[in-house]
Amino acid sequence: MRFRNMNWAPYLLILPSFIYLLLFFGWPMIASLQLAFRRDSQILPLRAEPGAETPVVGELERGTTVEVIDVQLFETQKAGGLLTEKVFWLEVSGPNPEGETVTGWALRGNVFVQDASRSDRGTVRAATATLRAEPHPDAEPVGELPRGTALTILEWGKVDSKVAAGGLLQKPQNWLRVSGETASGEVVEGWVNRAPLFLEDAKISAQGRVQSGEGSKEWTLDYVKRMLRDPKFMQALRTTLLLIVIILPIQFTLAIIMALVLQSQLKFNTLFLYIYAIPLGISDLAAGLVWYTIFTQNGYLNSFLQSLGLIERPFIFISSTNKEWIIVAIVLAEVWRATSIVMVIVVSGLQAIPRDYLEAGELFGASLWQRLRHIILPLLKPSLQVALILRTILAFQVFAVVVAISGGDVVTVLANETYRWYDIGAYNNKNVAAAYAGFIMLLSLSIAIFYLRAVRTQEEKEAAA
């Protein structure tokens, strides 16, 4: 019985981390991808009664034209009756996706009511409403309607004003000619002040359209298409890739040189390490701002060039017509900010190379270049691989530096577009933002897989074969 003899302890020990990974990585990742591919707020459930707790009697798709049958103000007591939440519920009727006509209640916010015609329905909400022969409080009463009576409004009239504060304030009173059934079952017609009536919101018309719902089971490519159609998409993708192509080779060359300098055991070795490491402690936004102040019109670079007498007046590097210089500034900022992280990885890789190999190389008379080319670089491959993956993924996420230096309009990158779609002050569309985020993830994943295969060590290749 292999199964019984198996040692379960390590599996049990690793279980919490596994659950942690699932909970804090897997689940949010799937949830955010769902945003990009699942249609949101598409299906509106209709309820049997006003109120979110009542059973669902049918579903309507977004965009369905519906007939508005009734309106009710729904009150929920909160905080032990101290607060009353009041929301309108509409009774609507329309065809569901299967083509059957369904009728039920929905929150008013979910149904867009088209025109501003006046409602012809109402209910009495005072204890009683007195109907009068004329639209005037002193006119002869013709009937009494108890609270809750449903009314049909026949005519709107506006008469005399309520006056207050010695005539400074005036309020024309709306009087309505209505018909309704009295307690004794008699139908009466007459004029009544609008105040004691509950009008089904004067803006409710007979026609409406479902404008949002509570989610759906439908998958869609609409958000991805919207992203691809966005004119900024290609610009952003191009700039992001361009930045990677320029920045990465510079960073790796610099990082290897820096690492070799540190390895060479010079006198002020540690001082170099500290200087190299400073940018690591600076946020990318701050780095962007630093380079902005260097490249701006009255910035350090222009002052420097002017003091040398090289230029007469400041040269405007960052401008809508000078995209090349904006790219240069971004490249410099990114190289300055993120080269040391590559260096740290390379240094640790260098330290792992056994001295004997280098000494053997020296013994056989290999030059510095030959040692670098044939001993150091091949043995550095695993570290370089890690650094490459890390740097490329981070390069796909470049954001604050670009926004700080360029303003984000003339030169834009994928992460900036993601934010623009997410931002409440901008598109406020989390679905398209999720599509962008998913796209960045896809690029990062494929590049990581490519690196893992392309930069394999000899042993890995043999193992694979």
Next chain:
Amino acid sequence: MNKKLRALVLLAVVAMLAGAMGVSAQDNKVTFMSTQFNIVEEAEKFRAILADSGLEVDYLPSDEQPVFDTLTGEAGQEVGSVDVVGALHGTFPTLVDADVLFDLSGLLAQIEAEVDIADAFVELGKMGTTDYQYYIPWMQATYIMAANVEALEYLPEGADLNALTWEQLAEWGANIKEATGEARLGFPVAGLWHRVLQGYLWPSYTGGMVSQFNSPEAVEMMTFVRDELWPNVHPQSITYEFMQEPLLSGEVWVALDHTARLIEAFNEQPEQFVAFPAPAGPAGRGFMPVVVGLGVPANAPNPDGAVALIQFLLQPETQGAVLQNLGFFPVVAGVDTSDLPEGIAIEQAAVSAQASAPDALPALLPVGLGARGGELNEIFKAAANRVLLDGEDIQTVLDQEAAHIQALLDDTGAPCWPPDPAGEGTCQVESLQ
């Protein structure tokens, strides 16, 4: 009994007495519900200002939704609980629909006998009607121009700083460029650029914000901006968020931005900068004010108190105190600015001149777009940036973006807001009708 407990009991007795006094004084109490100054520190500062009114004001800062709920919920009652409501212009359409506010024409006439309220705002308070004053303007925030005094010598001949036109602004920029070799007009293209487009350029040329979006006048405006204005605009404008910084560094000499984003320049170097109203176009002096108004619910328990409170709030002294402590600008003339910090005083003169200019054309923040308000901003920015930065054809760009605007309006069902004329139903871009 230990000391602490005794103190507590004493406190409780005092509180009860105070409560009883509060109840007995309730007859004169004015309840003021407001969507502004609803941060604790702001509310405290405002209560301190109210303390000078001689009225017993119960100030209730609140969000927008509770205002709707309270006023529409109490609409059927003979006597409600709120005397005065203070809110942004955008809050009032709902209250107008619910028919819960007094007509304040009489009160307005009485106040205007003593102080001069900016006509443009009085008009907004009528909410598209001719004779029903739904709110009395209370205070405003807006965008104005700022210029370095060094730029003044290049002002085109015959141009009046307080009545500048967009053409003159372009000419001014050209003069500066010719003399100094640099384009020194500035716009916050990385900041509130969309407000400049929505509230200043489009209204000044077309008289509307969205209804005339791709009209021949809009094409004319865009052509002017591209050919005459933009060449004199500092190319680094694409990175400007707050214009105070490039103004202070001297990169930009003439700029348009929100008062809060210019104030540092006026505070730090009051002798170096002047403030003045936004330029005018063929259709008027388009500008974007954030207007806050005061309304009185028809079932106010203390209408006399409401009147007294509004009269107090519209006094120049009160308006000055609000400006000094809370940063909202007056809507009345005659505010004494001698005690104000210098920067605020400079801005106040320009804000006041702008609102009371004879050709003033207030363009309000979009109303009725809900969560999708930002989309309209993106459309305006895309329209301008595609023409100015990417060099696309004007008519094509405006037609395409107009279709985007109409789709947004149709989706949200938003009715037109000033300066576009109020009409029935959803707002329409006219060329697409």
